[in-house]
Amino acid sequence: MRFARRAWIVVWKDLTIEGRSKETLNALLFFSLLLLFLFQFALGPDRERLASVLPGLLWLGFIQSGLLGLGRTFVGERENDCWDGLRLAPGDKSAIYLGKLAGNLLLMLLVETILLALFAVFFNVDIGPAVPGLALVVGLGTIGLAAIGTLFAAMTAQVRARELLFPVLLLPVQVPVLLGTVKATEAVLLGEPLGAVAHWLRLLAAADVVYVAIGVLTFDFILDG
Amino acid sequence: MTRALGWLATLGLLGGLVMGFGVAPREVTQGNVQRIMYLHVPTAWVAYLAFGIVFFASIGYLWTRSDAADRLARASAEAGVIFTGVTITAGSIWGKPTWGTWWTWDARLTSAAIMFVMYLGYLLLRSIIEEPEQAARYSAVLGIVAALDVPLVHFSVYWWRTLHQPPTVMKPGPVNMPPAILAALLVNVVAFTLLYTYFVAKRVNTLRREHEVLA
Numbered sequence: 001m002r003f004a005r006r007a008w009i010v011v012w013k014d015l016t017i018e019g020r021s022k023e024t025l026n027a028l029l030f031f032s033l034l035l036l037f038l039f040q041f042a043l044g045p046d047r048e049r050l051a052s053v054l055p056g057l058l059w060l061g062f063i064q065s066g067l068l069g070l071g072r073t074f075v076g077e078r079e080n081d082c083w084d085g086l087r088l089a090p091g092d093k094s095a096i097y098l099g100k101l102a103g104n105l106l107l108m109l110l111v112e113t114i115l116l117a118l119f120a121v122f123f124n125v126d127i128g129p130a131v132p133g134l135a136l137v138v139g140l141g142t143i144g145l146a147a148i149g150t151l152f153a154a155m156t157a158q159v160r161a162r163e164l165l166f167p168v169l170l171l172p173v174q175v176p177v178l179l180g181t182v183k184a185t186e187a188v189l190l191g192e193p194l195g196a197v198a199h200w201l202r203l204l205a206a207a208d209v210v211y212v213a214i215g216v217l218t219f220d221f222i223l224d225g
Numbered sequence: 226m227t228r229a230l231g232w233l234a235t236l237g238l239l240g241g242l243v244m245g246f247g248v249a250p251r252e253v254t255q256g257n258v259q260r261i262m263y264l265h266v267p268t269a270w271v272a273y274l275a276f277g278i279v280f281f282a283s284i285g286y287l288w289t290r291s292d293a294a295d296r297l298a299r300a301s302a303e304a305g306v307i308f309t310g311v312t313i314t315a316g317s318i319w320g321k322p323t324w325g326t327w328w329t330w331d332a333r334l335t336s337a338a339i340m341f342v343m344y345l346g347y348l349l350l351r352s353i354i355e356e357p358e359q360a361a362r363y364s365a366v367l368g369i370v371a372a373l374d375v376p377l378v379h380f381s382v383y384w385w386r387t388l389h390q391p392p393t394v395m396k397p398g399p400v401n402m403p404p405a406i407l408a409a410l411l412v413n414v415v416a417f418t419l420l421y422t423y424f425v426a427k428r429v430n431t432l433r434r435e436h437e438v439l440a
Contacts, residue, residue, distance in 0.1 A: 160353060214370055218287070
């Protein structure tokens with residue numbers, strides 16, 4: 001109970017800050033919109049071609065905005081010299097990790113939902129019937145992305161060249177998540193039953209469990225020292 | 226001790242050369258090109274071994290905070306990246322005449338390439354952090370993440386490729402190996418494992434001395 005409460009305090013703090021400044025959220029939404037324009041310009045108006053690469057584009061968009069958002073996980077602590085505050089917080093540090101992870105998840109899911117709606121509008125795709133399947137795939141993928149993203153954000157927060165190091169470390173590790181989500185999204189958008197991609201969903205779920213477990217077990221080692 | 230290991234590795238590699246070029250017969254369909262296997266397969270095995278050792282040494286470091294474990298992890302990661310690079314290069318050279326292309330997004334090639342960039346990132350992290358204790362801690366965490374990610378990467382790229390086009394020509398080497406070829410391969414596997422051990426021992430020594438000088 002105390003553990004959950006300490007995690008909640010971190011979520012509450014981050015959400016309050018974000019709710020008042022809306023710094024990250026506004027910038028991410030604007031960035032996502034720009035990405036949509038870029039995709040459209042780069043690929044041209046050909047509907048057929050767009051439809052065939054749509055799942056990949058969607059996840060490129062999610063990952064790009066995720067990289068920017070996740071990389072800022074500890075920006076408040078760093079810029080305001082509150083890193084030591086986190087380190088001195090009593091009890092198991094994994095509560096801080098789970099709190100940060102939950103905050104990131106909420107932010108990313110919000111941005112992804114809006115990005116998905118924009119995709120549907122700009123690329124004229126009917127995602128209506130695919131929404132339940134998409135929600136599952138996006139949820140599973142985002143947990144995986146955010147779990148390692150939050151851990152690596154803590155790792156690079158205190159390091160020079162962090163803007164460079166963060167994506168370089170995160171992207172190769174996220175290959176299974178990217179492959180799984182793109183394949184599953186493709187199937188869902190084509191109207192295939194989820195059973196057809198059950199192996200991908202299981203892989204994503206396994207990745208989520210492994211990543212969150214690593215985060216919980218190793219976060220202490222990142223913070224202390 | 227390290228020097229003896231070096232000589233042993235040299236002997237092993239010489240034996241491997243003799244076995245690979247002298248004893249093992251010329252493969253019927255691929256010809257002499259197939260002999261690249263005696264480099265390609267042992268280096269691939271050593272790469273996996275090296276990253277496995279990074280994993281255990283990383284856990285060992287976080288557990289005991291012993292500098293020796295950290296030095297082992299670092300030395301092994303460096304060797305692993307080199308051997309992965311050699312594996313990919315040798316595979317590429319082998320692929321050109323047999324598959325007709327330097328590179329294809331086959332499951333095993335892809336997972337080797339991802340493993341390569343993942344551990345390049347590991348070395349990058351190590352080189353960017355100046356404070357040794359922090360570098361050791363962070364890279365230990367990364368060493369654990371990377372090693373546990375390797376099976377996930379493996380399954381994902383396997384399904385990614387093979388559900389669409391099953392490997393027909395992309396399976397290098399015969400499944401049932403003639404004994405002479407198998408023997409040559411095994412000698413080379415032992416030789417390259419010795420070479421890896423020598424590299425790691427040597428590197429751990431220099432890292433220890435570096436530490437002593439700076440301390």
